[in-house]
Amino acid sequence: MSASIPAVSRFRSFKDSPAIARNPVTVLQTYTEEFGDTFRFYLGGLKEAIVTIDPAVIQHVLKTNAENYQKSEIQVKRMGHFLGKGLLTTEGQPWRDQRRLIQKGFDRKQLDALTAIMQDSLDASMAEFDRRIQAGPVDIYPQLMEMTFAMVARSLFGAKLDRKDIDLVSHTICTVQEFIVRQTLQPYLNPWFAASGELKKHEDMRVSADNVLLEIIKQRRHQPPGSDMLQSLMDARYADGEGMTDELVLSESMQLLVAGHETSSNGLSWLLYLMSQHPECLARVREEFYAVLGDNLLTHGDVMKFPYTSQVIAEALRLYPPFWMVDRMAINEDRIGDTVIPAGAMVIVYVYGAHHAKSRWDSPEEFRPERMAKENDKLRTPFTYLPFGGGPRICIGNQYAMLQILMILSTLLRRYDFVLAPGQDIEERAMVILRPKNGIRMSFKPAAAVTREPEPVPAGV
């Protein structure tokens, strides 16, 4: 491996591996402080990985020479086994063709059309949420995950998608994803997974979920067109005029569900947590929603009308980036200044580290939405802030995610006030996504009681 990059010894990497399994971010932060912006360490004491928060290296890997860097083994091999070929698991020309086709599902016209479906889904979820919060504090993480999953699923397959089908697909994705993480972190168990029937059990689950969605796709071929993403996937054409097969539409939809199901909910959970700790910020965001929307629902056309709220969301995604890292594998040896990346090297773009770097951010641990004001964008070094990744494989769902976050936030804030339930340890745990380790429990009560309380009558009147 490259001698130009400082290394954490194999012994220390091995010694730290239980701590890394518990929460990689804590250990990687220490390494970054000790070894600098780019360093090497050994995953589980075995597999060498290059970790970087250096914006020049990140830009080179994700953008300038992106052709030389493939997605990692976990995405291509393990996820590919369960999810088939699709945007997350393909490379080169097949990926470019698919990206062009799927992009249409996220263009402005399509997002305008999706707003109604998203709102219907949100209304149904809010009715359920309303019922649950009556019983006392709730962990917002699973609540928001249910809300955002139903929204993405209905955006894909239409407003009429059955609750029971949504639950089946959601349960399958969560279970299979956890299994993939176990396969990756404990590769020595793979022969046992195969022999014990664990692997087959998860494959069967996937087949059941596939069959439900495939049936919907097949039926749609004979039905009037819908305004959902499924329609746009089915209508999209390659250069030769052909469209996607039903099976490809299925695996692309499944991959969109996987990529979109835990990300916005995660961002929203941390956002609500931060606002519960900063009441002045919460009040300002709520004021902005009332000023722009009054009591109206938010549509896609409104997304740009919330400058302060957008800063708050951006700052929450800086402190708690759902994708805390993005990994790649170098195809050929590469050089970025003095840094040599050997062929076959695993490169971890350490997004969390970049977002918390003292050399790039003033008081990086502090929540300061103002730093995300538009005028500061130009002053920031490129590739120091990358919650949605960067380069050609930048998140395809980022506009959708912003719409979804704003819709849910505007509804929640105008309906409720909320406080963090006492006696909790709010901790982050970096798995595939940066989750709240012990959840985030909050109590909700109608906002009217807080924001529209009558002014106290002055004494003597």
Ligand code: HEM
């Ligand atoms: C706050 C919410 C979200 C965040 C922070 C986020 C973040 C990211 C990041 C960092 C990547 C790049 C991964 C890489 O380069 O390896 C990515 C890719 C992707 N995201 Fe998102 N995402 C979010 C929401 C969504 C949603 C809602 C969807 C779909 C409905 C989605 C679909 C995708 C897809 C399909 C890719 C792969 C793109 C490709 O390889 O061409 N994301 N996302």
